[in-house]
Amino acid sequence: MPLTRQQxxxxxxxxxxxxxxxxxxxxxxxxxxxxxxxxxxxxxLSDALEEVRTHLKNCHCCEHEFQSFLEALKGMSxxxx
Amino acid sequence: xxxxxxxxxxxxxxRDPTLQPQALEQLRDLLLRGLRxxxxxxxxxxxxxxxxxxxALVRILDRLDQFEGRSRFSTWAMSVAxxxxxxxxxxxxxxxxxxxxxxxxxxxxxxxxxESTEQPSASAERNSLLSKLQELIDERLxxxxxxxxxxxxxxxxxxxxxxxxxxxxxxxxxxxxxxRTRLKQGFEQAGYTADDLVGLSQ
Numbered sequence: 001m002p003l004t005r006q007q008x009x010x011x012x013x014x015x016x017x018x019x020x021x022x023x024x025x026x027x028x029x030x031x032x033x034x035x036x037x038x039x040x041x042x043x044x045l046s047d048a049l050e051e052v053r054t055h056l057k058n059c060h061c062c063e064h065e066f067q068s069f070l071e072a073l074k075g076m077s078x079x080x081x
Numbered sequence: 082x083x084x085x086x087x088x089x090x091x092x093x094x095x096r097d098p099t100l101q102p103q104a105l106e107q108l109r110d111l112l113l114r115g116l117r118x119x120x121x122x123x124x125x126x127x128x129x130x131x132x133x134x135x136x137a138l139v140r141i142l143d144r145l146d147q148f149e150g151r152s153r154f155s156t157w158a159m160s161v162a163x164x165x166x167x168x169x170x171x172x173x174x175x176x177x178x179x180x181x182x183x184x185x186x187x188x189x190x191x192x193x194x195x196e197s198t199e200q201p202s203a204s205a206e207r208n209s210l211l212s213k214l215q216e217l218i219d220e221r222l223x224x225x226x227x228x229x230x231x232x233x234x235x236x237x238x239x240x241x242x243x244x245x246x247x248x249x250x251x252x253x254x255x256x257x258x259x260x261r262t263r264l265k266q267g268f269e270q271a272g273y274t275a276d277d278l279v280g281l282s283q
Contacts, residue, residue, distance in 0.1 A: 002192040007234040008211065011189075015268065016275035018261040024251045025239060033152035033160040059254065061171075061238045068119045069163045075118030076111050076155060 028055040088154035112162045137162035175241040188231035210281045217267040226260035
């Protein structure tokens with residue numbers, strides 16, 4: 001099956017955003033809790049968390065997990081944290 | 082560690098045999114609330130959420146030493162639970178997806194077509210870019226890289242690709258990252274910018 005137009009666009013996006021010092025999935029997920037709190041607080045990202053953001057942009061799996069994580073955090077009440 | 086957060090005594094209570102049962106019950110309630118919100122609408126039932134919560138509590142106790150205080154304890158604990166839930170759901174959803182169709186040498190094939198709605202010059206530019214892409218795919222990527230990228234583009238998660246190839250997610254990510262790097266370098270050597278790649282491929 002040839003690539004669909006959508007798949008080609010996705011591949012080109014991935015190639016365009018490739019950098020030499022990307023985090024791998026484990027490195028990204030290790031920082032996900034810290035990244036989520038910073039993200040939810042609307043605070044600026046440190047260099048390390050910028051790398052998490054870049055990884056999430058390039059890795060559909062981790063981005064999907066991050067969205068589930070944000071939903072789960074919303075499900076917890078603030079006063080019990 | 083860039084900043085530390087109070088853990089509200091979670092770690093001490095979870096380590097203290099006399100306080101642990103109550104702490105586990107409180108943590109269980111927190112995790113259940115979060116996991117239900119995140120996963121009950123995603124084709125999982127409450128039994129799934131209960132099972133994952135139980136597994137998460139075991140894993141959290143095993144990994145208490147790994148909590149570094151870079152986030153609140155409850156956030157960290159929830160990240161462990163979400164990790165488990167996501168992995169299990171992916172395993173269930175993708176176990177029936179066949180990857181056989183992309184092992185026959187046809188991975189990452191591009192068909193060229195003139196788009197009737199495009200200006201001829203735009204169509205020519207796009208076809209030129211796609212032609213370069215196919216050339217780079219054929220000349221610079223290994224069979225494993227082509228196969229892994231095709232699987233990803235077909236929606237198979239990295240974790241599942243790793244499982245089916247007796248590898249691990251980091252190794253698969255590196256395989257794909259190396260492939261992306263080769264393609265990007267090839268495009269740069271041919272005079273294309275990152276903006277060209279995104280703009281012309283739409």
